[in-house]
Amino acid sequence: MKSINFFIETIGCQMNVNDSEKMAEILSGKGCIQVKDVHQADIVIVNTCSVRFSAEHKAYSLLGRLKEQKENNPNLVIGVTGCMAEYAAKEIKARCKFVDFVLGAKKTDLFEETINRFLHTQSARLSVRPADDVFKYVTIMRGCSNFCSYCIVPHVRGPEISIDYNKILNEINTAVDNGIKEIILLGQNVNSYNYEGVNFTQLLQKISKTDKLNRIRFMTNHPKDFSDELIEEISNNKKICRHIHLPLQSGSNKILKAMNRKYTYEQYETLYNKIKNKIPDINITSDIIIGFPGETDDDFQATFDASRKLQFGGLFIFKYSPRPKTYAAKLKDRVPLEIIKKRHTALLEDSNIISKNINEKYLNKTVEVLVENIDNNVAQARNSQNIKIFFDCDENLKGRVVNVKINKVLPNSMSGILQQ
């Protein structure tokens, strides 16, 4: 009997990666086989993102190609899920009549029920997906109530809801029993987690008690909610990785206010220094948005100066694009695209030099890494600071913690020699 193959294209953030994993688990649990080639699939899920215009464009391009595939195979089931499916369901259905179902981000709980309708018409061969991953994303919160003025997430994912910590602990225990070594906790603002009085620090303490779990990471943080108690916990808890992603977005107080970020640059800098002083081996990375409406040369200069002063381990720099439903989309004072591009290039070049300089401190030092993958005898691993490290190896070290002596550094990765 032929198996039912499925393919999931994930566009966007780790939250979507986690939702895709959940959909994959449901389909695998029903005996379907995940394939890497979309042409071999009987079911295709396009898990969309709407945070940036380019992500929407990517989804429509893929759907365009799938139309042809469906013409050749009318039994192909195509589903669209995620943020774009939430706010643009009507448009997707109108533009892509060949799509079988559209399930928005607020309705992910209905995925099993929805897919069952299609599976009932086909026969599935039962097989369980082997747990061969090293790390796993675990969603601890859904939605967001912060309403940063540029962001579509609160509009498409709804208000912030913390997930029952018992469910989270069960999910982690099962994953660890299946060989998972590292857990990455996900939420739009994990620092405001609160389920029946259990806050984020207390959740970390509960998770840390899981035997055989080597590492805990989390993202994303919001500077306004990052507590002293949490800094203390990270500093004392060796299972928590030495990496914090702390989005700044802008170095200009005028722009931060217009973004509704609810902190000033000075408050951010104070928090940043507090974390660095308490946890000296921490790597802090950040997000910046370039070209928010009204951003002048002086505002951009403030961001540029902040990047130089704070010396982030890595910077993710985004060009502002207006998103529907958001407050910022109504602002008139748009920055021309050529200026956005110029500022983007200037900051990117400078921040790459900073990251490379920071990584240079690792040269000729031996670091402990967790091996995530091996491809053609090259291992891809990660240190506690979340820096990717590559090294040659001819044995299967996947999932093992090993030592590597660093001999080359780049802005976003390093390579070295395995130490026996």
Ligand code: SF4
């Ligand atoms: S914190 Fe702000 S940027 Fe992050 S998801 Fe919520 S609204 Fe969007």
